[in-house]
Amino acid sequence: MRVMGVDPGLTRCGLSLIETGKGRTVTALDVDVVRTPADMELAQRLLMIADAAEYWMDTHKPNAVAIERVFSQLNVRTAMGTAQAGGVVALAAARRGIPVAFHTPSQVKSAVTGNGAADKNQVTTMVTRILGLQVKPTPADAADALALAICHCWRAPMLERMAQAEAAALEQKKRYEAKVAQVRKEARVR
Amino acid sequence: MRVMGVDPGLTRCGLSLIETGKGRTVTALDVDVVRTPADMELAQRLLMIADAAEYWMDTHKPNAVAIERVFSQLNVRTAMGTAQAGGVVALAAARRGIPVAFHTPSQVKSAVTGNGAADKNQVTTMVTRILGLQVKPTPADAADALALAICHCWRAPMLERMAQAEAAALEQKKRYEAKVAQVRKEARVR
Numbered sequence A, B: 001m002r003v004m005g006v007d008p009g010l011t012r013c014g015l016s017l018i019e020t021g022k023g024r025t026v027t028a029l030d031v032d033v034v035r036t037p038a039d040m041e042l043a044q045r046l047l048m049i050a051d052a053a054e055y056w057m058d059t060h061k062p063n064a065v066a067i068e069r070v071f072s073q074l075n076v077r078t079a080m081g082t083a084q085a086g087g088v089v090a091l092a093a094a095r096r097g098i099p100v101a102f103h104t105p106s107q108v109k110s111a112v113t114g115n116g117a118a119d120k121n122q123v124t125t126m127v128t129r130i131l132g133l134q135v136k137p138t139p140a141d142a143a144d145a146l147a148l149a150i151c152h153c154w155r156a157p158m159l160e161r162m163a164q165a166e167a168a169a170l171e172q173k174k175r176y177e178a179k180v181a182q183v184r185k186e187a188r189v190r
Helices: A042-060 A076-095 A105-113 A120-131 A140-189 B042-060 B076-095 B105-113 B120-131 B140-189
Strands: A002-007 A012-020 A026-035 A064-068 A100-103 B002-007 B012-020 B026-035 B064-068 B100-103
Touching (some): A002 A042, A012 A042, A012 A140, A026 A042, A026 A120, A026 A140, A105 A120, B002 B140, B026 B042, B042 B076, B100 B105, B105 B140, B120 B140
Parallel strands (some): B064 B100
Antiparallel strands (some): A012 A026
């Protein structure tokens, strides 16, 4: 499975590509950071990011796109820009029929370091170790994009099993309710 | 000038088209609300909104797209969705070379009612009156999209004049600084 990881942002948007191997083995295929100038119009900045993400998707053909879910940030304006950058990447994936998953920063940190509150340095160190890289990926956005893709590779099978279990439980509940309704109906008929 | 107004949102996204006439005359050409189901995946919802906005742009060929600028909302999750919906519409406009402008809710309210803190009812009433509509536009998202386009029609010439004045001031400042530098240089040479 090839997973594209995206650390969204207007000023710096991290893009990464990871391939899964046997078990928990993951290999980094590519990583890059798209930058857009702060004095450029918002719509043009989004266009630059969308163009870069689409080029990656068309070149690397990922099986899934994992994007960081933004909940809140200290700066509301930055948070909006981050959400919009993530939105245009999600749109590009949807247009190509590539499934999109969102992971929160704490899910990503927890997946790669075992601690949901780990700092940037710890994340970078673990990403470097997990992928067996010679040098630490910089800037932090590149490391984050790699961490996101790793998190998706490891969480995706678990999420799939959970979704299957939930669907099975729902199915069982429906069957049970149908049975109860049937019994009640028969009781009324007698 | 034809202006497309957008009141962004994931659940309901208002779209409107307004044409300017002489002076402050504005005519409504079209208005609609795009709805996406809450249980649909985010990427698919953004795709539905982007498709609708692109269809509008290709059909109506607006000269400008005016989108509501989201600063903050009580619900952070809703605010993110709103920002993303606005982002994909801005992207669609940028791809077509259509200029995009953002106006804050208070700028819109102030433009149509004269009061930046007007309530939804007041905005709807004024939009109905300004456009000479037979019935009030519903839901509120439709009225808001119309208000946004009206706001843009009235603010755009002013913003353009301001931009020209600022550019002229900057040009003058540069000329002045060049002159000062020239005088200093000559003073040193002597």
